[in-house]
Amino acid sequence: AQRVTQPEKLLSVFKGAPVELKCNYSYSGSPELFWYVQYSRQRLQLLLRHISRESIKGFTADLNKGETSFHLKKPFAQEEDSAMYYCALSLYGNNRLAFGKGNQVVVIP
């Protein structure tokens, strides 16, 4: 069963426009959620996690347990934000992660 759902595969936005990547999860336990990012020709890296409640590179994400969502937002997209973004859920035990299918973000100059 798909535990992490990212509905849009490709998202194109103009530079300076807001960007929102949706992530919904299904999990019976207490969820721990993350956003990972993969820039072109680079390895996957952690962007942010819900526990830290911080803003990284202008991105924020709020865990909404009622809606089982962890959407990623940035008010003003930059060209360097073009990348693949993955939402991930920590599964109970062994520090395993369940990843969504990813969102390809293209920021148009």
Place this chain on the structure above:
Amino acid sequence: NAGVTQTPKFRVLKTGQSMTLLCAQDMNHEYMYWYRQDPGMGLRLIHYSVGEGTTAKGEVPDGYNVSRLKKQNFLLGLESAAPSQTSVYFCASTHGAIEQFFGPGTRLTVL
């Protein structure tokens, strides 16, 4: 620190051939993982290890075997490669603080 490294970076195999992918980490991490990344499928966990000498199946283990003889190395083996195993393979490790550190990936093509 090199972090997580993977060998080789690219490989082309013929159906039925075998090969081993090597993942090495120099961060003294206990946990190591092998994923495959396919378009539209995201990252799927193949096998993982919670410590030296241990391995466990992930989401898509069929057709793969793994070994963790040394803490710093995690090997992924394909005994008889199939075209369906054409993918990009990523290794990751963590010391239990949840964040996983990824290698650069191995692009495998099976003809």
